[in-house]
Amino acid sequence: MPPFKDLFKGKQKYVTVKPTSIQTEQPDGLWTKCTQCGQLTYTRELAHNLLVCHKCGFHFKLSAAQRLAITLDEGSFVEFDSNLVSADPIEFPGYAAKLEKTRQATGLEEAVVTGQGTIGGYPVMIGVMDFSFIGASMGSVVGEKVARLFERATRQHVPVVMFCASGGARMQEGVLSLMQMAKTSAACARLSEAGVLYVSVLTNPTTAGVLASFASLGDIIIAEPGALVGFTGQRVIEETIRQKLPPGFQSAEFVLEHGMIDMIVERRDMKKTLASLLALHERRHEAG
Amino acid sequence: MINLTLDFEKPLVELEKRIEELRNFSREKEIDLSEEIATLEKKAEMLRREIFDNLTPWQRVQIARHPRRPTTLDYIGLIFDDFIELHGDRVFRDDGAIVGGIASLGGRPVTVVGTQKGRDTKENLARNFGMPHPEGYRKALRLMKQAEKFHRPVVSFVDVVGAYPGVEAEERGQGQIIARNIEQISRLATCIVVVITGEGGSGGALAIGVGDRLLMLENAYFSVISPEGCAAILWKDGSRAQEAADVLKLTAPDMKRLGIVDEVLPEPLGAAHKDREGMARIIKDALIRSIDELSGIPPRRLVERRYVRLRRIGEFMIREAAQEGFAEAASAGGDVLRATGPAGPKGEAKR
Incomplete structure (x- = not known):
């Protein structure tokens, strides 16, 4: 199977450039080139637009912190289980070092951040996956944090919003990672039986073992525009069928057309949409 | 044609072939080779045990x-x-x-x-x-x-x-x-x-x-x-x-x-x-x-x-003191975006 980054060759790379001429005018100036259309945008302006390209609407990846900041009501976030960290259960070559390096580089403890907060005043249990942490792959910690979040939501009857992104199960924890698919899906089933709303938001990219577990089990499934959503990597498919894949294959638009998701929502409308859904699912205590 | 002999079985298959040849030879020429054949069969049995008691993970996959x-x-x-x-x-x-x-x-x-x-x-x-x-x-x-x-x-x-x-x-x-x-x-x-x-x-x-x-x-x-x-x-x-x-x-x-x-x-x-x-x-x-x-x-x-x-499936560690700071950053509103810029497309995972 191909290295993950190669799957997005020419599509997902961004370059930050600091032309010297501009640098003198703008001491803090950082310019960002759009991955999709190549447009150079002043990073501050791009951030103001929630990291969506002004020209072509390309949605850049967000870190977990960025996502929480633009989704939850200010100051409402309380994190859960931040003290769970990955072990190296099958002593996989290079894994311990990779974890340490990734922690240093990202400032994250793991590939998912979970907690609670409010969206438009409505309480939610929220999970956000961060692709910069080993491709937001699911190992024991991701599985455990997601399962605990679902269990807490089941007990407290609070809706869950999960921002998914992932390259799949984490190879470095072997079959234990695979089994996290079963663990999280089983926890989803119990949440569903308890009649609690679960909204899954698929962001770029949501693939493989995460798509084939809790990401696909939302009562309502939303995707961000252009997000890659698919089970098998495109290179593997191309190698199997010996054909080039059509443009747009496994995009959010493609899976919407094939009936796999409910809607595509632009980043600037996401919070509003989630708040509306939460309002429509508010538990009513009717008299009598 | 499908190859039905796995690489690690080859010595065993060779030995079995030799035993078979010896048997045929003994039958055709009406010479009693039962002692030689028995010795070789014992050897084949030991070889089989040795191979199958010590299979590597890759051999099992095969x-x-x-x-x-x-x-x-x-x-x-x-x-x-x-x-x-x-x-x-x-x-x-x-x-x-x-x-x-x-x-x-x-x-x-x-x-x-x-x-x-x-x-x-x-x-x-x-x-x-x-x-x-x-x-x-x-x-x-x-x-x-x-x-x-x-x-x-x-x-x-x-x-x-x-x-x-x-x-x-x-x-x-x-x-x-x-x-x-x-x-x-x-x-x-x-x-x-x-x-x-x-x-x-x-x-x-x-x-x-x-x-x-x-x-x-x-x-x-x-x-x-x-x-x-x-x-x-x-x-x-x-x-x-x-x-x-x-x-x-x-x-x-x-x-x-x-x-x-x-x-x-x-x-x-x-x-x-x-x-x-x-x-x-x-x-x-x-x-x-x-x-x-x-x-x-x-x-x-x-x-x-x-x-x-x-x-209960999964192995992880519980760190004693939870790391501070992240929760603060996440609650800081839109400023976080400005402070950090786009999240980079790093990392790899299995698909």
């Missing part, structure tokens, strides 16, 4: 993929009586890569499902080399739901390299159906015994691999990714699959150690394909034993036990 390895339908024929095959997912199509139906196991009605590889090229084409499409998984779930309705135990045979990686499979929601199967099967109110007979290939295996008891044949493997795929990611070289098989910890004894499977079923000497009936007997005994144990448990308790079983 055995699990052996073209003569018994398939689900072979086992069904040898283990159950009165098998009635049922077809179709009631939505799209009948997927030959998944078979299923109702049968009698030692007098008890059960539902049987399993992935099905072909036994020759023609059948392999018809069965898509045992790689299911979404409709196959939907058929399996339909039959399991039927088992729940009629209070029948479910027996699920897993031998699959992976869910089919194709365009139509994606269009019809391969990821969605695997998720749905796992979710629904985890709550099925009847007992489920899973037998991994050959390849336990990732999500495509897990889609029919959740149960109350997991049995695994000695030379089967169960893995998050194929050794070839792992090698391609780790060393950018798919041909180093042999090393990848070592690091992935994918053998039956590994699964037992990791607490994933309940029981490893020994294979006859020389592996399952050398003695199908013997293998089938061992599986049958284990199935009857497992179902006897499970069938006394009320369905609601069974489902709770299954949840606990899945829930």
Whole structure:
């Protein structure tokens, strides 16, 4: 199977450039080139637009912190289980070092951040996956944090919003990672039986073992525009069928057309949409 | 022509050939060579033991993929009586890569499902080399739901390299159906015994691999990714699959150690394909034993036990003092975006 980054060759790379001429005018100036259309945008302006390209609407990846900041009501976030960290259960070559390096580089403890907060005043249990942490792959910690979040939501009857992104199960924890698919899906089933709303938001990219577990089990499934959503990597498919894949294959638009998701929502409308859904699912205590 | 001799078996096969030649020679020339033949046979027996007692993970993977390895339908024929095959997912199509139906196991009605590889090229084409499409998984779930309705135990045979990686499979929601199967099967109110007979290939295996008891044949493997795929990611070289098989910890004894499977079923000497009936007997005994144990448990308790079983899987550490700072950053409103810029496309993962 191909290295993950190669799957997005020419599509997902961004370059930050600091032309010297501009640098003198703008001491803090950082310019960002759009991955999709190549447009150079002043990073501050791009951030103001929630990291969506002004020209072509390309949605850049967000870190977990960025996502929480633009989704939850200010100051409402309380994190859960931040003290769970990955072990190296099958002593996989290079894994311990990779974890340490990734922690240093990202400032994250793991590939998912979970907690609670409010969206438009409505309480939610929220999970956000961060692709910069080993491709937001699911190992024991991701599985455990997601399962605990679902269990807490089941007990407290609070809706869950999960921002998914992932390259799949984490190879470095072997079959234990695979089994996290079963663990999280089983926890989803119990949440569903308890009649609690679960909204899954698929962001770029949501693939493989995460798509084939809790990401696909939302009562309502939303995707961000252009997000890659698919089970098998495109290179593997191309190698199997010996054909080039059509443009747009496994995009959010493609899976919407094939009936796999409910809607595509632009980043600037996401919070509003989630708040509306939460309002429509508010538990009513009717008299009598 | 399919090569039926695995590399590591070659010395043994050579020796067996020599014994055969000697036998023929002795018969034709009417010379008594029984002493020489007996010596060589003893030597062959020792060699066989030596090889099969010391199989490497990669050798086991090769055995699990052996073209003569018994398939689900072979086992069904040898283990159950009165098998009635049922077809179709009631939505799209009948997927030959998944078979299923109702049968009698030692007098008890059960539902049987399993992935099905072909036994020759023609059948392999018809069965898509045992790689299911979404409709196959939907058929399996339909039959399991039927088992729940009629209070029948479910027996699920897993031998699959992976869910089919194709365009139509994606269009019809391969990821969605695997998720749905796992979710629904985890709550099925009847007992489920899973037998991994050959390849336990990732999500495509897990889609029919959740149960109350997991049995695994000695030379089967169960893995998050194929050794070839792992090698391609780790060393950018798919041909180093042999090393990848070592690091992935994918053998039956590994699964037992990791607490994933309940029981490893020994294979006859020389592996399952050398003695199908013997293998089938061992599986049958284990199935009857497992179902006897499970069938006394009320369905609601069974489902709770299954949840606990899945829930405890995973190994991690709990850090004493939780790291401060992140929660603050996340609550700081829109400023965070300005402070950090776009999240970089880093990292790699298995697909």
